[in-house]
Amino acid sequence: MRLDIKLPTFFPDATRGVIKSIDSLDLTLSGIEGIIVNTYHLYNTPGIDILKKAGGIKNFMNFNGTVISDSGGFQILSLVYQNSKLGKIEDSGVTFFQISKGGDKKTVFMSPEKCIETQFDIGSDILITLDDCPPRWKESKKDIKSHINRTIMWAKRCKDEYLRQIKLRKLKNKPLLFAVIQGGEYKDLRKYCAEQLIKIGFDGYCFGGWPMKENGEFNIEILSYTAKLMPQGAFKYALGVGDPASIIQCAKSGYNIFDCVLPTRDARHKRLYLFKKNPDKVNILNDTDLFEFILINKEKYKDDFSTISNFCDCFTCKNYSKAYLHHLFSIEDTLAYRLATIHNLRVYSKTIELIRN
Ligand SMILES: [Zn+2]
Known part of the structure; x- marks a missing residue:
């Protein structure tokens, strides 16, 4: 692993390349060493051409810390599953239907390959594979399995594209690639997903999906179980976790990377x-x-x-x-x-x- 970061670490969400109301110097003042940005949102605004001209998101934001780019699987796909007017999900990728303020309709297609290429253009240190996040608690086990199979298939395509981009760009400092383990609350599905992803091989593994039970309780049991499935020495990322007490619980279970909207949104x-x-x-x-x-x-x-x-x-x-x-x-x-x-x-x-x- 080439990335020089201290662990564990916490990344606040700078979805669109900013944490609302504070700048990069404020981040450093707060002891924050890294941020997470959203691939899909940056692809839309300011757009990849601007980010390339700027020399990547770090130059653009004047931020020297570590940058993770989230593929957007979590929030965006769950929105699409809730409302089919927002887009459609197929094996080839995700199509988003956008309506501008003026009422103009536009479609944006994001394949696993395009998702990875975009993350290279953003200039992130850690890229995350596009995953198919099942909607919250509504699905049967059989349905969740189909999301997992697509997650694994997309992860393989993301890895192939990652290797292709590294060759193409002749990068000395290679970014890391993380994959997302899905499976809802089912341990056997989490295990199956983890095993298949580990076969493909990634630098880090993320707990994907909702970390809460339907009654609102933090589901430390499934998080701990999933952490144990991840290889020794790999980065272990609890996506979207959480309040400080939950972070401590997860750190005890082996997770070493966290991100959450809570501290900034609550502020x-x-x-x-x-x-x-x-x-x-x-x-x-x-x-x-x-x-x-x-x-x-x-x-x-x-x-x-x-x-x-x-x-x-x-x-x-x-x-x-x-x-x-x-x-x-x-x-x-x-x-x-x-x-x-x-x-x-x-x-x-x-x-x-x-x-x-
Ligand atoms: Zn204070």
């Missing part, structure tokens, strides 16, 4: 993550009562001039009070999003640092 919804006690003084892997959250728009914070958290060393906590953040949210100033996002990301990066130690 914009006034939900701030806090350590309940000094995180440097607990065993983070065994403490089940370490995190809480506050809603900063609550009335009681309007004249609370204390820092957001005594256990946080972020830019926001060092410089601003709860009352000021409360005020910024109440007048809907965009600075509120920035300061809240920096803080929540720091809680995540601190959690990751403590797991490493």
